[in-house]
Amino acid sequence: MGYSDDQRERALELYNKVQSVSKVIQQLGYPSKQGLYTWIGARNKLQKTKASRTKYNNALDHPLHPPLSKKLDILRRCFELGENIQLVSEETGYSRASIYTWRKKYIQKGSVALMNLADDPRGKLPEGKPASSNEIESLKSQLQKMQLEIDILKETIEVLKKDPGVDLTELKNREKAVIIGAIKGKYPLPLLLSRLQIARSSYYYQLKIFGNPKENKVLTGRIITLFQKNSGRYGYRRIHALLVREGNRVSEKVVRRIMAKEGLVVPVKRKGKYHSYAGEITPEVPNFIKRDFHADAPNQKWLTDITEFAIPAGKIYLSPIVDCFDGLLPAWKIGTAPDAELVNGMLKDAVDTLHSNERPLIHTDRGCHYRWPGWISGMEDAGLIRSMSKKGCSPDNAACEGLFGRLKNEMFYHRSWTDVSIEQFMKILNDYLIWYNEKRIKISLGNKSPLEYRRSLGLVA
Numbered sequence: 001m002g003y004s005d006d007q008r009e010r011a012l013e014l015y016n017k018v019q020s021v022s023k024v025i026q027q028l029g030y031p032s033k034q035g036l037y038t039w040i041g042a043r044n045k046l047q048k049t050k051a052s053r054t055k056y057n058n059a060l061d062h063p064l065h066p067p068l069s070k071k072l073d074i075l076r077r078c079f080e081l082g083e084n085i086q087l088v089s090e091e092t093g094y095s096r097a098s099i100y101t102w103r104k105k106y107i108q109k110g111s112v113a114l115m116n117l118a119d120d121p122r123g124k125l126p127e128g129k130p131a132s133s134n135e136i137e138s139l140k141s142q143l144q145k146m147q148l149e150i151d152i153l154k155e156t157i158e159v160l161k162k163d164p165g166v167d168l169t170e171l172k173n174r175e176k177a178v179i180i181g182a183i184k185g186k187y188p189l190p191l192l193l194s195r196l197q198i199a200r201s202s203y204y205y206q207l208k209i210f211g212n213p214k215e216n217k218v219l220t221g222r223i224i225t226l227f228q229k230n231s232g233r234y235g236y237r238r239i240h241a242l243l244v245r246e247g248n249r250v251s252e253k254v255v256r257r258i259m260a261k262e263g264l265v266v267p268v269k270r271k272g273k274y275h276s277y278a279g280e281i282t283p284e285v286p287n288f289i290k291r292d293f294h295a296d297a298p299n300q301k302w303l304t305d306i307t308e309f310a311i312p313a314g315k316i317y318l319s320p321i322v323d324c325f326d327g328l329l330p331a332w333k334i335g336t337a338p339d340a341e342l343v344n345g346m347l348k349d350a351v352d353t354l355h356s357n358e359r360p361l362i363h364t365d366r367g368c369h370y371r372w373p374g375w376i377s378g379m380e381d382a383g384l385i386r387s388m389s390k391k392g393c394s395p396d397n398a399a400c401e402g403l404f405g406r407l408k409n410e411m412f413y414h415r416s417w418t419d420v421s422i423e424q425f426m427k428i429l430n431d432y433l434i435w436y437n438e439k440r441i442k443i444s445l446g447n448k449s450p451l452e453y454r455r456s457l458g459l460v461a
Contacts, residue, residue, distance in 0.1 A: 003031060007292070008039055015040065020081050026444055029294045037084050044090045066094065071102050071114045079103060110186060112143040148195060151183050173198055177206035178249055219250060220258050227264045233410035233440075235259075235266050241447040266409065288387040289363040293399040295324040298459060299358045302330070302350070303400040305365055306338050307407075311417035311425055318407075318429065319343050319369075321350045321362075322400050328450035329403075329437055334426045343369040344378055351382045363387040365397055407432070 007030065015024050021036050031039075074092055077083045078099060089096045105113040171179075176196045180203060184192060193200055226242050227234060234242070236256040243250055259265070295301045301324035309316045319342050320332035331350035335342040354360070362384055364370040370388070379386055389396030411432045417425065438451045445453040454460045 003035075011036060012039055012043055019077060021083055022081070027294070029292070037087055040087050041090065044087070065116050068111060068115050072106075072111060074099060075103055075106060107185060108188065109140075110144045110147050112140040112147065115140070115143075148187060148191070151186065152179060152195065171196070173202050174206050177203055181207075182249075219248070219254075220262065222246075222248070223255060223258050224262060224264065227259070230440075231410070232264070232266060237443060238441055238447075239264075241441055241443060245447060285386045285388040287363075287389060287396060288361055288385065289396075291396060291398065293324045298323055298325045298328070298454070299330075299354060299360045300325065302360045302362045303364075303397060304343075304346070304362060304370075305397060305400045305404070306343070306367065306369065307404045308338070309408075309412060309425070309429070311420060311422075313417070313420060313422045313425070316422060316425055316429070317342060319346045320400075320403070320433070321346065322403055323450075324399060326445055326450045326453050327399075327403070327442060328454070329433060332433055334429055336422060338369065340369060340372055340374045344374045347375065347378045347382075351378075351384075354382075359383050359385070361385040361387055363389070363397060365389045365394075366391055407436070 007028075011024055011028055011031065014027065015021065015036070018024060018027075021033055021040075024036060025031070025033065070092075074088060074094065078085045078088055085096055085099060089099060102114055176198045179196065180189070180192045180198075189200075189203075193203060222243070223239055226239050230238075236252060236259050239259065240250070240252045240255045243255065289301060289303075293301070293303070303322040303324065304320065306317055306319045309318070314336065316334060316336060317338045318332060318334050319338075321330050322328075323330055330353045331346055333342050333346035333349070359382075362379065364387070366388055369375060370386075376386075394401055411429070420428075437449065439449050441447045441449055442453075446456075448456060451460070
């Protein structure tokens with residue numbers, strides 16, 4: 001997929017602010033990770049050829065001796081946020097070898113091992129009076145112990161939900177193992193075992209329990225309950241998100257393994273979709289949205305389309321509006337015929353949700369419903385902007401197609417609709433759409449439903 005210069009500059013500008021490839025893609029909806037890495041690399045290479053190397057008068061200011069805060073920031077980007085180490089190296093000017101050396105020191109002895117003389121809390125030592133090596137080592141050891149205490153207390157409060165004054169020796173072995181698992185990448189295991197007063201054998205016994213779905217019956221039972229409660233619509237990522245919301249400390253890998261073991265699989269099925277193209281019956285409308293499905297606020301960009309459900313009792317059609325801001329469905333219509341009444345009624349209901357100053361762009365495919373006089377006059381009366389996909393190009397309306405795919409996988413496919421009347425099906429579908437707005441969590445919204453997300457931003461009461 002090609003992107004304009006403006007889109008590329010917008011992505012690079014946002015990356016400069018958030019310093020995270022994942023956050024840029026989450027907020028803008030483009031490009032791929034590899035694509036953004038390529039843009040960043042090209043930009044850095046250009047800057048490198050233009051910029052001259054800065055000379056330093058003070059050896060402590062030389063790029064080979066960055067301050068502690070700089071080293072920690074680089075390690076966080078590479079090994080916590082998962083950014084490409086080569087690109088971070090090119091951007092910051094520090095070699096990959098240096099970055100790996102800093103990581104090794106940090107794992108062995110903590111942040112104090114990365115300190116320079118300039119990072120000494122006592123300030124620069126007077127000239128001609130250097131501190132003894134024993135004094136420096138003693139200070140580093142004290143700082144390491146303090147940092148260890150801080151990290152253990154932080155995990156005890158955040159992960160185990162304990163009070164700040166908790167006695168660590170009173171913790172259960174399972175709780176101690178959880179704390180060690182959270183920070184063992186920063187400190188040697190023997191040091192953590194000694195501080196938390198837990199035997200090595202006890203620690204590994206707890207690990208065995210955590211990693212064995214057979215023995216962890218409580219977690220398995222809760223996963224089964226959450227899967228069934230949501231009608232088998234949630235995969236392991238959303239089940240994991242629900243467990244985290246409940247305060248359960250467990251990795252996605254464990255959840256995925258348990259769900260596979262218990263046969264908790266979200267069914268997927270593909271079928272031919274309903275088509276409504278009837279030729280160029282009215283003048284062409286430009287594609288203003290150009291596959292940019294990102295919106296900075298509600299009611300800026302809307303998408304719509306029609307999808308068909310075929311059950312033994314007959315065919316049912318759904319015409320919804322999708323808000324690009326967060327995927328909320330402001331309005332929808334369900335009927336037994338894909339006619340003007342279905343789409344025009346849906347448009348009227350959607351317009352009724354707008355404030356007087358809101359004029360969203362509405363993107364559609366080239367279906368005949370969006371080229372009939374009733375739709376065109378309804379758009380013009382409301383002062384809305386029309387946008388249309390290219391002929392036969394479903395990616396131009398991919399966000400709306402994605403909604404239909406999720407809807408049918410979660411609610412329609414792999415279920416018998418025998419003896420279900422059309423009226424009953426329409427009620428089931430309507431209930432699902434309400435649940436989709438109010439309850440169904442989205443990973444991209446911080447594990448909130450669209451309505452919960454808007455409430456968290458203060459957009460709705």
